[in-house]
Structures are given as structure tokens and as C-alpha cells.
Amino acid sequence: xxxxxxxxxxxxxxxxxxxxxxxxxxxxxxxxxxxxxxxxxxxxxxxxxxxxxxxxxxxxxxxxxxxxxxxxxxxxxxxxxxxxxxxxxxxxxxxxxxxxxxxxxxxxxxxxxxxxxxxxxxxxxxxxxxxxxxxxxxxxxxxxxxxxxxxxxxxxxxxxxxxxxxxxxxxxxxxxxxxxxxxxxxxxxxxxxxxxxxxxxxxxxxxxxxxxxxxxxxxxxxxxxxxxxxxxxxxxxxxxxxxxxxxxxxxxxxxxxxxxxxxxxxxxxxxxxxxxxxxxxxxxxxxxxxxxxxxxxxxxxxxxxxxxxxxxxxx
Amino acid sequence: xxxxxxxxxxxxxxxxxxxxxxxxxxxxxxxxxxxxxxxxxxxxxxxxxxxxxxxxxxxxxxxxxxxxxxxxxxxxxxxxxxxxxxxxxxxxxxxxxxxxxxxxxxxxxxxxxxxxxxxxxxxxxxxxxxxxxxxxxxxxxxxxxxxxxxxxxxxxxxxxxxxxxxxxxxxxxxxxxxxxxxxxxxxxxxxxxxxxxxxxxxxxxxxxxxxxxxxxxxxxxxxxxxxxxxxxxxxxxxxxxxxxxxxxxxxxxxxxxxxxxxxxxxxxxxxxxxxxxxxxxxxxxxxxxxxxxxxxxxxxxxxxxxxxxxxxxxx
Numbered sequence: 001x002x003x004x005x006x007x008x009x010x011x012x013x014x015x016x017x018x019x020x021x022x023x024x025x026x027x028x029x030x031x032x033x034x035x036x037x038x039x040x041x042x043x044x045x046x047x048x049x050x051x052x053x054x055x056x057x058x059x060x061x062x063x064x065x066x067x068x069x070x071x072x073x074x075x076x077x078x079x080x081x082x083x084x085x086x087x088x089x090x091x092x093x094x095x096x097x098x099x100x101x102x103x104x105x106x107x108x109x110x111x112x113x114x115x116x117x118x119x120x121x122x123x124x125x126x127x128x129x130x131x132x133x134x135x136x137x138x139x140x141x142x143x144x145x146x147x148x149x150x151x152x153x154x155x156x157x158x159x160x161x162x163x164x165x166x167x168x169x170x171x172x173x174x175x176x177x178x179x180x181x182x183x184x185x186x187x188x189x190x191x192x193x194x195x196x197x198x199x200x201x202x203x204x205x206x207x208x209x210x211x212x213x214x215x216x217x218x219x220x221x222x223x224x225x226x227x228x229x230x231x232x233x234x235x236x237x238x239x240x241x242x243x244x245x246x247x248x249x250x251x252x253x254x255x256x257x258x259x260x261x262x263x264x265x266x267x268x269x270x271x272x273x274x275x276x277x278x279x280x281x282x283x284x285x286x287x288x289x290x291x292x293x294x295x296x297x298x299x300x301x302x303x304x305x306x307x308x309x310x311x312x313x314x315x
Numbered sequence: 316x317x318x319x320x321x322x323x324x325x326x327x328x329x330x331x332x333x334x335x336x337x338x339x340x341x342x343x344x345x346x347x348x349x350x351x352x353x354x355x356x357x358x359x360x361x362x363x364x365x366x367x368x369x370x371x372x373x374x375x376x377x378x379x380x381x382x383x384x385x386x387x388x389x390x391x392x393x394x395x396x397x398x399x400x401x402x403x404x405x406x407x408x409x410x411x412x413x414x415x416x417x418x419x420x421x422x423x424x425x426x427x428x429x430x431x432x433x434x435x436x437x438x439x440x441x442x443x444x445x446x447x448x449x450x451x452x453x454x455x456x457x458x459x460x461x462x463x464x465x466x467x468x469x470x471x472x473x474x475x476x477x478x479x480x481x482x483x484x485x486x487x488x489x490x491x492x493x494x495x496x497x498x499x500x501x502x503x504x505x506x507x508x509x510x511x512x513x514x515x516x517x518x519x520x521x522x523x524x525x526x527x528x529x530x531x532x533x534x535x536x537x538x539x540x541x542x543x544x545x546x547x548x549x550x551x552x553x554x555x556x557x558x559x560x561x562x563x564x565x566x567x568x569x570x571x572x573x574x575x576x577x578x579x580x581x582x583x584x585x586x587x588x589x590x591x592x593x594x595x596x597x598x599x600x601x602x603x604x605x606x607x608x609x610x611x612x613x614x615x616x617x618x619x620x621x622x623x624x625x626x627x628x629x630x
Contacts, residue, residue, distance in 0.1 A: 154332040157609050161567035162601055165589050166340045246458045250571055253460050254586065266460075273464060273575070276479075277472050284468075287461045295456040302452075 052303050055296035062293055065109045066116035074106035078261050086279040096281045098271055104285050107263040111286070114175065114257070114264045115293070119244040121179035123237050126186025131233050133187070134194025135225060139202060139217075145195075152188040160185055164251065173259050182247055186240060193236055197229045204228075238301030242294045249290060265290045319617065326613050333605045334387070338380045341598045370396065383598070392599035397591055402599035405584060412482065412580035416572070417565050419496055420503035421558060427504070428511035433542055435512070436519035448516070454509035459568040463502035463575050470498060480577045499576045503568045507561055514557050518550040552623050559615035562608055 065072065075093075084097040095104040137145040155163070167181040201207065207224050215223075245265075251257040252266025260267070265286045272283025367373050371382070386393065392402035435447040457465075471479040477498050483491040522528070523546055531541050570582035577583075581600060588596040 150328075150332070153329060154336055156563075157329065157333050157605050158336075158601070159563040159566040159570075159604060159608065161570050162585065162604060163340075165570075165586070166597070166601070169589055169592075170340070170343060242456065246456075250458055250460060250567075254571065254574065269461065269464060273467075276464065276468055280468050280472070283464050287464060291453075291456055291461065295453060298452065298456055 055299045058296045066112040075103040077106040077110040111263040111265045119241040122182035125183025130187035130190025131194040134191035138195040138198025201228045235305040242297035337602045393595045419500035423504035424507035432512045432515035451509040451512045482578045559612045
């Protein structure tokens with residue numbers, strides 16, 4: 001997989017794409033297509049490279065597998081076919097069979113559900129709660145900010161797995177409980193990002209202008225601060241999702257994520273560890289799938305983040 | 316000294332908050348310890364109540380907290396009701412394994428990260444830099460337990476260089492001890508390596524653009540001396556901070572790694588205590604780990620301002 005390093009930022013000399021006024025009327029399809037490509041270039045810039053699109057394609061594939069797991073033409077992920085036990089890939093099963101003779105491909109597809117659902121919910125929870133707390137702290141400052149930061153420091157004093165194990169023991173092992181536990185873990189990070197961005201936005205002239213015109217605090221927060229803070233916070237989301245996939249699989253590896261029989265990638269790797277000497281594919285297939293997913297999330301996230309940071313600095 | 320005195324109240328406040336949070340977290344766990352000890356079925360409510368009174372569980376939460384904190388300050392975390400072992404003894408007997416694992420991991424990571432980052436920063440933008448950075452990017456997408464699986468597969472199963480599991484104490488045989496610690500430490504080191512490398516590379520590149528580097532070049536100082544003395548030294552302070560902050564990640568990784576390789580360390584003790592609902596043991600270990608983490612970062616923070624003249628004189 002080609003990996004390009006270094007952020008391709010625009011140099012100051014390079015002109016920024018200018019928003020063109022396009023009339024949709026008589027010119028028809030050609031101008032619409034042109035305006036679409038201009039719009040795409042405005043959002044994404046040009047030249048994301050093959051690596052980016054490969055990674056994005058893989059993520060779409062994983063998401064589609066998770067969404068359509070039950071209707072895809074794969075075998076039953078829970079059906080043990082003992083004769084297939086530990087069969088290598090491309091023999092009886094496309095990606096081989098595990099220690100109970102269950103189809104690995106279908107377990108991967110169904111396991112993707114857990115990773116996708118948990119990473120989406122956990123990041124949303126962290127973003128919503130942490131983001132709002134951070135914006136409020138950055139806007140109101142004072143005692144509230146100091147108290148919040150002190151509480152976050154205390155939470156950060158616990159190694160994440162220690163905190164997570166205790167949380168999971170407390171709220172249980174259902175899909176929602178695990179998402180919630182991991183989501184709570186993300187509150188400090190998001191609060192910090194949102195607070196830092198709010199601090200810089202609040203000093204801008206347009207906030208002062210809104211205040212001078214007599215806008216209410218709520219209006220300033222929602223109409224002036226939020227739209228400018230939300231982009232960097234969202235851009236952080238994909239990288240956070242990659243970390244959530246890792247965190248969830250670590251829990252699953254310890255047998256403390258969503259309970260069996262629901263297949264999870266981390267659980268599959270743990271199962272494969274038992275057969276490492278005779279059938280390494282049982283651990284390798286889910287490992288490589290997960291590695292590609294996390295790598296893609298990191299890569300796409302990194303690319304989008306550097307793109308949005310450029311946009312933000314040009315405001 | 317002045318600095319220590321100014322920061323001490325912050326340290327004590329954080330430690331108090333950490334201890335209360337630990338106590339609260341573990342006290343709120345579901346499952347009555349008295350019932351757990353006596354066994355679930357066929358125990359009279361009177362027997363449960365008697366044991367609760369004996370363990371002091373019938374007193375109010377705050378009273379129990381101060382009682383627990385008071386004895387914790389004297390180094391007494393109580394006795395595990397499951398095994399009868401003193402919690403402090405249990406931690407101390409397993410601590411050397413975890414410390415050795417963590418220290419070896421950090422040393423391996425630094426030994427690899429520093430030269431690679433220097434190479435990368437010196438040739439910034441070259442093909443070599445891109446390969447090294449891409450490798451680091453890929454390493455960050457591999458969780459430590461997956462790295463452990465890969466390493467066991469390659470170095471233990473196929474090449475038979477190291478034992479796949481087990482632990483030999485240093486006092487029994489130093490060479491066998493290092494051999495049994497090699498794979499766990501390597502698995503832990505890889506993620507840290509990627510983080511350190513990424514940070515140091517960025518830091519070095521910006522340092523290399525400073526005027527005093529140009530001056531040194533103009534004076535004819537040899538390149539290796541510029542890299543080591545003029546560039547690496549100022550950059551090593553932020554590296555030190557990150558090594559301190561990443562200690563939480565190392566400890567989290569150690570919990571899983573110790574479980575995979577069956578090492579008798581603190582992380583495995585914590586994991587097994589959580590599975591057995593041994594609350595006093597969990598409380599003791601979590602408080603111990605969090606305290607160690609806060610204190611180490613406090614010391615890093617102090618040494619940072621003592622060693623770096625720029626920070627020292629800014630005060």
C-alpha cells in the first residue's frame with residue numbers, strides 16, 4: 001500500500017480555488033458538470049493520490065459489509081462444520097475456517113458490525129459531550145473551566161484500559177454499554193480540542209461584533225462559535241474512530257467486549273492465538289483485516305485533517 | 316526548590332481526587348462482595364449481613380473512603396478477601412516484572428526511534444524519509460496484542476528464537492530472563508516507537524530551521540555534531556514529556572501483553588482480580604498505578620523545567 005508522507009499543504013504563492021458563480025439555466029449539463037467538479041475540488045482540493053482513494057474504498061467496503069451482513073451471500077457465522085475445522089484459506093472456505101469449523105469470511109463480515117457500530121457511537125458520544133463541555137469551558141472561562149480541566153486531568157491520570165475495564169464491569173457488555181464506556185473515555189480528548197479551538201475563535205472580531213449588536217449568549221455560541229469549532233472537531237473524528245477500533249478489539253481480545261456468540265475481530269484474533277502453531281491463518285486473517293481498517297482510518301483522517309486545517313487558517 | 320513548593324499543592328490535590336475517584340469507581344461496581352465470597356446459592360441473608368458488617372461494608376461511603384485512604388497512606392491496602400493475601404504484598408511481589416517489561420519496552424523504543432527520527436529529519440522529504448515515516452504510520456495502526464501475535468508467529472513458532480510464553484525471574488537465570496522478556500517488551504515497544512519517532516521527527520525538522528543551526532553550519536561544525544549536540548538536545552525535552560505521558564499507554568498495553576505471555580506482573584493481577592470481583596485488590600492496584608503515573612509525570616515536569624535553561628529562566 002503506497003503511503004505518502006508529509007502534508008501536501010498549499011504554499012502561500014499557490015492561488016486558492018475561487019468560488020465561481022455558475023448559472024444553471026441555459027448552459028445545461030456541461031456547466032453543471034463543471035460546477036460539480038469545481039465544488040468537489042473546493043471541498044477536497046486536487047490530488048489526494050491513489051493511496052487516499054484505496055483507503056477510502058476499503059472503508060466503504062467495510063461499512064457496506066457491516067450494513068448488509070445479514071443479506072450478503074455468506075455462510076452462517078455461527079454454524080460449526082467440523083470437517084472444515086482449521087482449513088486453510090481457498091480450500092473449503094474462501095478465507096479458511098476457525099477452530100470450530102466456522103466460516104472466517106462470514107465471521108469477519110458480521111464482526112465488522114461490532115467495530116463499525118461501536119466506533120461510530122463511541123466517537124459521537126465523545127464528540128457531543130466532550131465537544132459541548134469544551135466549547136462552554138472555552139467560552140465562559142473562569143471557575144467552570146478550571147473545575148472541568150481539573151476533572152479531566154484526574155480522568156487522564158488513569159491508564160485507559162484500567163478505566164475501561166472498571167467501566168465495563170459497571171455497565172455491562174451489551175453493544176450499547178461498550179459503546180458508551182468507550183465514548184466516555186473520549187470525552188477528555190474532545191473537550192480539549194473543542195476548548196482550544198473555542199479559545200481562538202472567541203477572540204475574533206465577528207464574535208465581538210455579534211456581542212456589540214446585542215446577540216444573546218446562546219446565539220453567539222450556536223451561530224458564531226459552533227460553526228467554526230465543529231470542523232476541526234469533526235476532522236479529528238476519523239483518527240479517533242481508528243483508535244476506538246483498536247480499543248474495542250483489545251477489550252474483545254480479553255473477552256470483555258460484546259459477548260459470544262456475536263463474532264468480533266478482537267475475539268477472532270484471541271481464538272486464533274490458540275491455534276497459532278498449526279493454523280496461523282485463524283489469527284492472521286482478522287489481524288490483517290483490522291490492520292487495513294485502522295490504517296485506512298488513520299490515513300484518510302490524517303489527509304482530511306490537514307486539508308481542513310488549511311481551510312481553517314484561511315478563514 | 317521554589318518550583319517544587321509551588322507545584323506541590325497541585326500534586327496533592329490531584330492525588331486526593333484520583334484516590335476518591337478510584338474508590339468511587341470500584342465501590343459502585345455491581346455485585347455484593349460478601350455474596351461473592353460466600354458463594355451465590357443457598358446462603359442465609361443473616362450470614363451475608365454478618366460478613367458485610369465484618370468487612371465494614373454497612374458503613375456510609377465517605378466513612379469507608381477516609382478509613383481506606385488512612386490505611387492506604389501507611390501502605391496498607393487491606394487483605395484480599397479471596398486469597399487472604401495482603402494487597403500491598405501482592406502488588407510489590409509482581410511489580411518487578413511489570414517495571415522490567417515497561418523499562419525494556421521504552422528503552423527499545425527509544426534506541427530505535429532516535430536514530431530513525433534523526434535520519435528521517437536530516438533527509439526530510441527524501442525517499443528514505445518517506446519510507447521511515449510510512450513505516451511509523453503503519454506501526455501506529457497495529458495494537459500491541461496484534462504485534463505480539465505476529466512476533467510469536469515469526470520469532471517463536473517459525474524461527475524458535477524465543478519462548479512463546481512464560482517468565483524466568485532474573486535471579487534464577489539472567490539470560491533466560493532476558494529471553495523470556497524479549498518478545499513481550501518488543502510487542503509493547505513497537506507502538507511507542509512509532510509515536511516517539513513521529514514526534515521527534517517533526518520537532519527536529521523545526522529545530523533544524525533555527526538560526527543557530529545555520530550559524531553552526533557556517534562555523535564548519537561537522538554534521539553529526541550538529542545533529543547530536545545542537546538539534547537533538549533541545550528536541551529531547553518534548554520527547555521526554557511524551558515518554559512520561561505515554562506511560563499510561565505502556566501500562567494499558569502491559570495488561571494485555573502480560574496476559575498473552577502469561578507473565579506474573581501487576582497488569583495480569585489486575586485483570587484477574589477484575590474477573591474475580593476482588594474489589595479490594597482492584598482498588599489497591601488502580602490507586603497504585605494512577606499514583607505512580609501522576610508522580611512520574613510530576614517529576615518529568617519538574618526535571619523539564621530544571622534541565623532546560625529556556626524554561627528555567629522564563630520563570
